[in-house]
Amino acid sequence: MKKKTSFDGGGLVIFEDVSQAIQAEKILRASGYEVKLIAPPPKYRLGCDLGLEINLVEKAGVQRLLEEKDAPFMDILSTTEGSEELLSIVKTTEYNGYVMVKAGNMKLAFDRSTGTIVNTSGGGCPDIPYLHAEMVDKKLDEAPKPKELGFTLCALMLDRALEEALTLWNGGNN
Template identity: 55%
Template sequence: MVLSWLKNKAVAARAGTADARGLIIFATVEEAMHAEKVLKKAGFDCKLVAPPPGMRKGCDLALEIDLVEQTAVARALTGRVSYMGIYPFKGEIELLQVEKVTWFTGHVMVKAGNMKLVFDRKTGVIVNISGGGCPDIPYLYTRLVGTHLEAAPRPRDEGRTLCALMLDRALEKALEIWKEAAST
């Protein structure tokens, strides 16, 4: 209770300090994805982003955090997730959020990054996934194909690669399309 009060007080005091951002750099995609889960569970505001080329030291994912919380973030990760460093950052950074949707007569294909997910428009069942060259994609194929969108496991929870993360974004968009169609 006191911790959340202090956190809210700190947020209020920092209002307007959008420049106080930092990047946590990781050696692997798996570490970045695990760190996001750990920090969100601990109540920190963070998001996966693509670090600028000059800041890449390991994988192509980093976590954007509020730099004011750097010490607490480091404490939350210690012993749980390995990272290469936390660095101040100014400017625009964003993991590509671009999804492309292609409508076919009986199916919808959602592409995120290099991953594609195709589902049946009438039943909501995933009929195919493709793309990527990551080693966890064949496993994710067996877990997703033949499953209803709403019952499908989250690729980001079952996979360990950037391909799994992009497939998860395709699944999110497919679910959004499915739910929107169901409500009309």
């Protein structure tokens, strides 16, 4: 039997019924994700009594794959006590001609006059350098969405930074 070596858990996909959980397990395993079917702790029993434990850090990739495959699920939660919500704090800093938006641990800087992304920084998961390469030098509204291209929690935070930057950019042109 193949030994699972990189399963840390910390994330829980919840479903309305057992068949959805089993379907999701098949889809995720077929794409190389390490997952576990588990009985969710009582406080997470929003639907059926079968949940799918995932590596929390892989939340973005898991969510996208299930959506792409039209596999229904109710939510993806963190099971780590006391840290169930993603950081929601967003800050902006003005530089001469540029704006930096910081969402949680991720930062995105754009040119105020052209709306071009000039840099991203922060984070520590492997998709962040990849997203940097894919996003820099593209217009805010033409750049790939980190939520759609990335796989990790860092990518979700960068997505929030991009959303905020787009809001600022659109506001600045209204």
